[in-house]
Structure formats: C-alpha cells, structure tokens
Amino acid sequence: MIAPVRRDWSPKDLFNALTPAMFTAEPSVVRARWDRLWPELYTEYDARHLKKELCIRNLIKTNEAEAFFNAWAADEERHTDGFIQIMELVAGGSETDLRQRLNTRSHDFSAISEFLKDEFSLIVMIAFDEMCTCRAYAAEREFYAGLGNRRFLLWLREVIADEAVHSMNAVNVIRARYCNRVSEVGVILESLISGIADDTSYTGTFVLDYFGTAYTKELLANCRATILRNVAKPLTPAEQDGNNRRPN
Template sequence: MITPFRRNWSPKELFDALTPAMFAAEPSTVRARWDKLWPDLYTEYDARYLKQELVARNLIASDEAAAFFNAWAIDEERHTDGFIRIIELVANGSEKDLRARLDARTHDFGPIVEHLKDEFSLMVIIAFDEMCTCRAYAAEKPFYDALGNNTFHHWLREVIADEAVHSMNAVNVIRARYRDRIDQAATILHNLIRASHNLRYSGTFVLDYFGAVYSKELLADSRLATMRNIAKPLIV
C-alpha cells in the first residue's frame, strides 16, 4: 500500500515570537484584514465536515484513501490553528470567539452530492481542489507582504507546500488504485468547473472558488496541472 507523504511544521512555533501589539493598525485596516482572513479560516476548518460527510456516505473505500484523509485532516487542522493565530495577531480576533463562530456555521452538501459519486471521483476532485488552493494562496503574497513581517512569508510557504503535497498524495491514490479510470478524470473536472460557476459555497471545503483570485484562468490551469500529474506513471 502507498502511504501519503507528510510534512512536519508547527504554526504555534512559527508565530510564538509575535504579539498583536506588533500589528496594530487603523480600524479600517484591521477590518480589511479580517475580511480577507476569515474565509480562509472557515474553508480550512470545513475540512472536518467534509471528512464526516465522506465517512457517512461510505465514499472512503480503500486503505490508500483512508490513509490520505487521515493525514490530510491533521494538516487541515494545522492550517486552521495557524489562521486563528494570524487573526489574533493582526485582526483583533480571539480564539474563543473564532471557534464559536466556526461552530455556529451551517453545512449543506446537497449541492455537490452529484459530484461525489465514488472514491475515484472524490480523489480527482480533491487533487484538483488542493491544486487550486495551492495557486490561490500563492497569489495572496501581496496581502502577507503588507503585514510587514517575514514570519508570514514563512507561513505562506508552508501552507502552499502542504496544499501541493495534498494534491500529489491524492493523485498517487488515483494512480495506484484507478489506472483504468484515468480517462474519466477530464470529464469529472470539466463538469465540476462548469457547476462551480453557479454554486454558492455552503461549508463543504471543496468548491470554495469565490473571490477574485479564483479566476477562470486559475481554474483552467489547475485542471491542466492536475491532469498532467494524474497521467504520469506512479513511482513508489
């Protein structure tokens, strides 16, 4: 059985030397930071609800996929913890309040059920979704530049690297278990992207393609990159 590649780093250790007083700003600036960071936080947090849905629908069928989602869920919690700390540092947030807000949100998987047909379609979607997130975070470097501390650049690099690893780990599950179905991946992603134009994000982790950074070009480029990766031979 293939096992997912894992990365080891800690947001707590990364941000340990920083304090909110270092990033004080005018209320309008603080609000703009909040407006930017809050969606990043809750979409990462929503990974737990996606995993719960997948388990309830028996969509995680293989040992390889189970290992992938166990590792992935740990990383997504790490990202959640990191975004909470960043909001505490730069946007006048508190962990207690943020977690209460997160827990109060609703989650509706109805609009995306048609795309989650089986483990194969699930892994294709995850590979693509993580590729999109990797590129979207890379496009957000100017925001982190404006915060004025290189620690945030380090954070961004770590998160981007995690997302890239998630995409490749999902691809490896596809290549190990579903070589005979790879020709179906292009249609799955075409239908997913087309549907995403008319779907409103409803707390599902995947299909969180809102905001200017998720352009048609980003989605198209992410689809091509995912397809290229799936087509490569598996090396174990």
C-alpha cells in the same frame, strides 16, 4: 500501499514570538484584515465537516484513500490553528470567539453530491481543489507581506507547500488504485468547472470555495491541465513499493 507524503512544521513555532501589540492599526485596517482572513479560516476549518460527511456516506474504501484523508485532515487542522493565531495577532480576533463562530456555521453538501458518489470521483475533486487552492494562496503574497513581519510569508509558503502535497497525494491514490479510470478524470473536471461557473455560492463544504479574485478561468484551466498531466504518469518502482520520501 502507496503512502501519503507528510510535511512536518508548526504554526506555533512561527508565531509564538509575535504579539498583537506588534500589529496595531486603524479600525478600518483591522476590519479589512478580518474580512480577508475570516474566509480563509472557515474554509480550512470546514475540512472536518467534509471528512465527517465522507464517513456518513461511507465513501472511503481503499487503504490509500484512508491514509490520505487522515493525513489531509491533520494538515487542515494545522492550517485552522495557524489562521486563528494570525487573526489574533493582526485582526483583533480571539480564539474563543473565533471557534464559537466556526461552530455555529451550517453545512450543506447537496451542491457537490455528484462528486460524492464514489471514492474515485471524490479523490479527483480533492486533487483538483487542492491544486486550485495552492495556486490561489500563491497569489496572496502581497497581502501577507503587508501584515508587517516576514513570518507571515513563511507561513504562506508552508501552507502552499501543504496544498501542493495534498494534490499530489490525491493524484497518487488515483494512480495507485484507479489507473483503469484515468480516462474519466477529464470529464469529472469539466463538470466541476462548469458547476463553478454556474454557481459561485459556498455552503461550508471545504471544496469549491472559489469566491476570491484569484480564482480566474485561467487558473481553473491550468489546474485542470496539471491534474490531467499528473494522473497520466505511471507509478515508479519506488512509489509502488511505498517508498515515498518525507519532505523537509
């Protein structure tokens, strides 16, 4: 079995030396930070609801996909924990209040039902979505640099790397288990992008949360091209043996 690549890092290790007193600001600045960070937090948190939906629909069929989603879900919880810490530090948030707000949000998966019809379509959507998120986060360096400590940029670097690994791991599930369906990937991606153009609403699905200015047509097209290029690569002997290296 081809195993998912995992990364080992901790938001607590980055942020525990920081305190909210280090990042006091005018109310308008704090509010602007909140408005920017809150969607980042709740979309990462929504991974748990997507995973629950996959279980309800019994979509996970292969060992590779099961291993991928277990690793992915753990990473998304790590991102959630990190965003909560950041909002406590710079945006006047408290973990208790933030988690209460998160728990009261609704979730509707009907908008993405087309991509929840089987494991293959699901994995293609995840591979694309994680690549888009990776590149959108990379466009936010100026905001995180402006928060006042280099540790926020270190955080961003780790999250970007996680998202890139998630996309790669999803692609590897396709390469390992669905190489006979690679020709279908382009059609699925076109349908995804078309749906995004038709409806920019977000209903708590984790995926397709493309309401930020970073999600340009160019970004979506580049991510599509990257996924198509990556799924077309044959597995190497090391990958076929499950000898993926664990990155630092």
